[in-house]
Amino acid sequence: MNVTHLECAACGLKHEARRLHNLCSQCGKPLLVRYDLKSAAASLTKESLRQRAPDLWRYREVLPVEQDENIVTLGEGFTPLLRASRLGAKMGLNRLYIKDEGQNPTQSFKARGMAAAVSMAKELGVEKLAVPSAGNAAGALAAYAARAGMEAHIFMPSDTPRANVIECEQTGAHVTLMEGLITDCGAEVGRRKEAEGWFDVSTLKEPYRIEGKKTMGYELAEQFDWDLPDVILYPTGGGTGLIGMWKAFDEMEQMGWIGSKRPRMITVQAAGCAPIVRAFEKGERFADEFPDAHTTASGLRVPKAIGDFLIIDALRASGGTAIAVTDEELIAATKEIGAAEGVFCAPEGAACLPALKRLLEDGSVQQDERVVLFNTGSGVKYIESFSS
Numbered sequence: 267m268n269v270t271h272l273e274c275a276a277c278g279l280k281h282e283a284r285r286l287h288n289l290c291s292q293c294g295k296p297l298l299v300r301y302d303l304k305s306a307a308a309s310l311t312k313e314s315l316r317q318r319a320p321d322l323w324r325y326r327e328v329l330p331v332e333q334d335e336n337i338v339t340l341g342e343g344f345t346p347l348l349r350a351s352r353l354g355a356k357m358g359l360n361r362l363y364i365k366d367e368g369q370n371p372t373q374s375f376k377a378r379g380m381a382a383a384v385s386m387a388k389e390l391g392v393e394k395l396a397v398p399s400a401g402n403a404a405g406a407l408a409a410y411a412a413r414a415g416m417e418a419h420i421f422m423p424s425d426t427p428r429a430n431v432i433e434c435e436q437t438g439a440h441v442t443l444m445e446g447l448i449t450d451c452g453a454e455v456g457r458r459k460e461a462e463g464w465f466d467v468s469t470l471k472e473p474y475r476i477e478g479k480k481t482m483g484y485e486l487a488e489q490f491d492w493d494l495p496d497v498i499l500y501p502t503g504g505g506t507g508l509i510g511m512w513k514a515f516d517e518m519e520q521m522g523w524i525g526s527k528r529p530r531m532i533t534v535q536a537a538g539c540a541p542i543v544r545a546f547e548k549g550e551r552f553a554d555e556f557p558d559a560h561t562t563a564s565g566l567r568v569p570k571a572i573g574d575f576l577i578i579d580a581l582r583a584s585g586g587t588a589i590a591v592t593d594e595e596l597i598a599a600t601k602e603i604g605a606a607e608g609v610f611c612a613p614e615g616a617a618c619l620p621a622l623k624r625l626l627e628d629g630s631v632q633q634d635e636r637v638v639l640f641n642t643g644s645g646v647k648y649i650e651s652f653s654s
């Protein structure tokens with residue numbers, strides 16, 4: 267299709283497409299997929315999209331899979347952009363929206379990334395996949411690997427929500443629960459992958475998950491009729507979705523679909539694990555590992571993100587910021603959003619609401635601005651987080 271090469275996001279070194287890669291061979295940072303966007307834009311047009319299926323493969327020309335038969339799909343993407351009038355009115359906002367990623371297969375936005383990663387793994391002849399996960403990436407990998415007839419080897423902290431563990435087992439994955447955090451799980455995958463013949467699909471250590479996630483940016487543009495919103499609040503762990511959307515905006519500009527104006531990108535983290543917030547506030551580009559990371563929003567319990575500099579670059583370039591909210595606030599917000607709008611959010615998604623309140627209080631969001639809260643998953647997976 268239109269992939270020209272992979273490029274290191276830090277040192278710019280080019281890597282050959284159509285080969286298995288993890289990180290940059292020179293500096294160990296993430297690789298990004300580059301396309302011949304002129305060629306992509308010849309058949310992928312705003313008009314052509316009207317005829318296409320409502321899933322993320324509608325943006326086929328800017329996705330990395332070459333052969334259609336390698337696409338592994340469960341119907342991911344094209345989730346609704348819900349107008350949240352009732353919640354907006356409570357806060358004095360006229361144009362508030364929720365992008366409801368909980369409606370994806372496996373009930374989270376992780377389905378997008380894993381659909382792309384597993385499809386590419388199939389195309390490149392991989393048979394065994396491994397991942398460290400906070401929970402939702404595991405559930406998504408397990409499902410897509412099963413769909414592709416591949417093995418999935420999953421490593422999660424032992425206190426991962428039960429639903430994530432059960433869904434992996436019931437979709438045939440090999441599950442290992444470990445004492446410690448996602449970083450410890452990642453180290454275990456790193457130690458064993460060579461001997462076991464596993465391909466490591468950790469966030470940003472594999473170049474294609476971000477390609478699946480970037481479709482959230484394409485969808486937002488399409489759903490807002492090619493006029494991007496003013497503010498995007500995004501619950502950030504590894505940051506793939508935020509980095510992916512930022513990449514999508516650039517690709518769309520290069521294809522002539524949008525102008526140079528960008529939404530203000532807001533990273534939302536939990537106070538118990540806020541490495542990006544801390545680095546952003548200190549004016550740094552790389553984030554130190556966050557000590558004693560803890561939060562009930564398990565997807566946000568990522569003490570060290572390999573794409574930290576890409577997240578922070580996007581926040582700064584967009585005029586955005588990074589905000590930490592407490593577990594108490596994000597759990598209360600789940601009910602507030604649910605009761606006002608009927609969307610039972612994952613606690614990670616709900617965390618966007620207290621962050622938005624903070625921005626309204628300090629006057630950095632205005633009442634007529636178009637604001638999008640990213641609900642990255644479904645609350646149904648987090649029964650332990652809620653007491654009735």
Ligand SMILES: Cc1ncc(COP(=O)(O)O)c(C=O)c1O
Nearest residue numbers: 402503504505506565614642643
């Ligand atoms: C529901 C949910 N929201 C947000 C995140 C963080 O996602 P990202 O790694 O793209 O920052 C995760 C990651 O596990 C998640 O499961």
Ligand SMILES: [Zn+2]
Nearest residue numbers: 274277290293
């Ligand atoms: Zn490099």
